[in-house]
Amino acid sequence: MKSTKGSKTGKEKDTVKEKTKTAEKTKTADKKTAKSTAKKSAPKATTEAATKREKNEGEKKSSPYYNRELSWLDFNMRVLEAGMRDGTPLMERLRFLAITGSNLDEFFMVRFAGVLDNLRENFFKPDASGLSADELFPLLAKKTKDFMARQYSFYNDKLLPMLQKENLTIKSPEELDGSQRSFAADYFKKVMFPVLTPLAVDRSRPFPFLANRSLNIAVCLAADKEEDERFAVVQVPSILPRFVEMPQKGGERIFVLAEDIIILGLSQLFVGQEIISAAPFRITRDSDLDIDEGTENLMVEIEEYIRRRKRGRPVRLELSAKCDAALRDFLTEILGIDELNVYELDGPLDLTFLFKFAAVKNGLSFEPIVPIDPPLDFWGTEDIFAAIRERDRLVHHPYESFGIVMNFIKTAAEDENVLAIKQTLYRVSGNSPIVAALIRAAELGKQVTVLVELKARFDEENNIVWAKKLEKAGCHVVYGLSGLKIHCKIAMVVRREEDGIRRYIHLGTGNYNDSTARIYTDMGLFTCREPVGIDAAGLFNMLTGYSNPPEFNRLVAAPRDMRRFFEETIKSEINNARAGLKAKIIVKINSLVDSDMIKLLYDASAAGVKINLIVRGICCLIPSLAEISENIKVVSIVGQLLEHSRIFYFENGGNPKVYLGSADWMPRNLDRRVELVFPVDEDSLKERVINILNILLADNVNAQTMQSDKSYLYANRRGKPPVNSHREFSRLVREGLKMKETLLQ
């Protein structure tokens, strides 16, 4: 995109140059001052850190722990690679790219911001990988820049041509013909102009507050009598579509981005002004703020936190690559952003618009995975409670409909014999049918207790809305625990039956969110076994503040017992291996960060335990290192669905133990959250879970294997048939359904 620049006189150009030079000098001086200030304010720390660094340089190079942030960027790269692969349908490619953009936004808001905070506070303690904040930051900055370059290279060099082959073109303003320009101008006048508010920046009008991740246009206006150059900002309204379709021409569909239409129409916003240049930009703000959990009213504190978060310090500035120096300098100076945090992008900012763009044409997506309903384990049953009474039931989403979980709550709500319903809610969908069912239950006189975790990051506002609705309906709402996030996924129905009170429990690996349940893989278990019921009741009593944490019979809960449980179980495998017994561990989680757990896995590997880890995202463990992790294999599965289930398998000397759970192996899960891991005891269900793990490990389409140099590689199938675990699971449940239907006939 070319910026519009008026011609300048030589003097004006020199002025601009001088200003630029001055600005650059100031920036450099500022940087030096910042560093020297940092040094002065913590000279000891830096010197000590430097000395330690020199000393540990050799050790660091061979540290068996990978840095968390760098690992996350690798994960995002795998998502991008999934979009880049041959065989990925076009619209899915767009979606993958959009996902990487959205992921990166969150990364900057939280993780990157956290690293910057450490730098600002001179906190240089190295992490498990040996990197301190000042060493990590430049690595991160480079890696993110390289990543974003790849994103845009993919967009420009691959996606745009592919779209064009499908007669879908996104045009820049220069590429529009006369009629298209007229259309754009007309659209600007009728639709955009009424909602735009240009905001000038000068001595009397300070730089406006820009919302986090909002798309804006910086405008440089020609000098007037009082000022050399003037600047203004126009926000691209998020309420309007990001892309606009032009009238069709000969079968080709033309699209223009909203910011480009605005730039074309700027003269109408700045009447009588000369526009020197204009360029889109976007800032990302620090959202990693603290909540005072000791407050008496947590909801008020969360609401205040949400307000504060909106005003977090900027941590990234994205600019179009065509942005001129004057605008760039203006923005970096006014926003106080370090040069390292400025990202020039050769394409449209905020790629998340591609989610919607992917829907403009049908037939270029993955064949949808349609869940079977009811799930296999419930097939042929009419009464959900009777089915669970007969035996435990297992479900695998999204291959099997999440509707069974909603049905569980809805049926409980309407059942006259149900006395009480209790549930934890971490992230729910908008217009959640589960929340509606809970409200209905309360209206029908059931005792409904809901534990709403207000501190679910970026879902706080959503959860506050639901919490208030539930309370209004008469539910007893508890807003989580001070210092702990309630992350476990559990629902309990207390029912009065002929032979007494019985408790029906649903335990899951995923949130009670019917939207994400369509694209996340998760598992759930339904049971009414008494020991689990007692544990579940005890857990809810603890979470509602009625009681001390109980001793659990079957459930394993964090933060009290989970770490110890996993440690003891792994040590048991180590002992078995040393005793010459079968010893194997398979763990499927979303992130592996906890250094103590990693150390234990290394010990297990050294003892001869075979370890397979299916880690979708961050993995700070490095496999296949000589004498450290030779027996450990790590795969990451990224495909049509988002892997989300957590499964734990321990060989136990030939009598395997299988667990499902809500927890990953990160310090926050093991020590700072309420999590649950639960056993799958019934043999047939255990076998099913083991089969699931085997299929995941056999995946040679979506899976990438982590190497000892921390890179990931797709499998070389070498003529072997492709195994796409997502499609395979879908096929298996359909086959299972056919078999049941056939048997019935």
Added chain:
Amino acid sequence: MAQKKTADIAAVIHIGGNAARLRISQVKKGKIFDLEKLEYPLMIGHEVFSNKKISFSTIHELNKALAGFMQLIGEYGVEEYRAVAASALRDAQNRILVVDQLKVQNGIDVEVLENSVEKTLIYYKISRTLDEAGILLPGRTLYTFVGSGTLGLALAEGQNMVYAQNLPMGALKYNEIITDIKRNTEEFSQIAEEYLQAVLKSQNFLNDSEHIHNLVISGSSLELVARLTDTAEENGIYRVPRKKIVALYDKLKDANSYAAAAKLNISENAASLLYAVLTIYTELMRRVDVTEVILPRAALTESIMEQMLISGAKKTYREYIRQNALSCARKMAVVYECNEAHGEFVLNAVVTIFDKLKKLHGLGANERLVLELAAILHECGNVVSARNHLAAAFDMLRRSEIYGVTFKQRLLAAYVVKYDEFSAPNVGDADYAALTDKERTLVSKLAAMFRLAKALDVSGRQKINSLAVQYKENSVLITASTAEGVFFEEWAFKDCAAFFKLVFGVAPILRIKRDIQGLSGGTV
């Protein structure tokens, strides 16, 4: 809303020294299953034992806990529940205000159990647990319950209790004292032991160590002791070898709480309390010659729950109390040198009169037991003063601890034994006058029947072989069979008949039947 037929469900709230507890249970096929067991930690015991009062902030916390409990009780649709408290509330000077606040804030009526009632419930649960586990303890068994504020001691001979006392020294209380001692000296273990020995000194039976064959301890820190001695549970019972307890005690002895906690990997509070408990265990073990200590799990709430849910349990419990109260009373009678034969005669006579005149007096099993106790112990005053033996018996009976007997029952029995053939309840008697109308009526009824029964053996020679009582058409006919001259008895009976008529409006008539060679019916 239409409801299916349901199993029984009940709830018990127990306000203890270190926690408020809720138990919700249901009965299925005659067995009790717990649905909820909650424990909300509170420092009531600590406050009461150090300050004698429960603070407002603790009352506030307690109310919060109880509100949560009531919420849960509502969730399960429980209609029948009991809320009880024991020593922690019992010993609080502001007990009445606390109970009132709990009623006002949560609508809960909290019963503050008497010591004897609390301990009996627990001992009953212990005996049931031992029964169900098939454990028969021959010889003499010392049952001990280590509560937070009191130490219950009960001695059984075979299956019958013969002695029970409650000492004002429970684990929490003792812990407070030890903590104080620890602040002033490093040799605290010796002083702590001496303190406990002084408390136990009054229990002479504990010096007769050869004749105690079994030691059963329940209560505070039981599970922790079992865990730290690596003892597995079997049918709700831990059987811990004596030497393991000694070894555990030796680890804690003379170590400060912090070091003890670190050694045993428990919290400091738990270590401190454990030391107090083990000192008690050790002191008792010194006095009995046993190789193992039996630790049955027996919660007060379990015992109460059984009575609420199991059909017939209340009746069985009442009978249990009766049997053991009587065996205890009989033992006391021996100590007080009461005439056993006379006592048994009076007992049989009075229960015969009581049972046959139910339609006249309208009293129940509680009062029947009162009469039985009075019969066994009415001569106890003689050991103190032959001249004022009635007054002495009154004082002794109302202050004596008898297994399973409430204070009210003891008091009634004391009133009953206060009167003989020469004196009857009357408002001239200051003690009697201090009673309410209802109480006076009750005392009068019991005394009226008792005096008659006693008169029938006024000579103390058990001349009457059998007794029959008939009540019809406003007459009470008592037929006594005897082969001996009973003029003395007839005279005493006549003296007592006037008061009987005053109380019941019916004059009792004594008919003597000559008993020739054992041909007459009925027995005494």
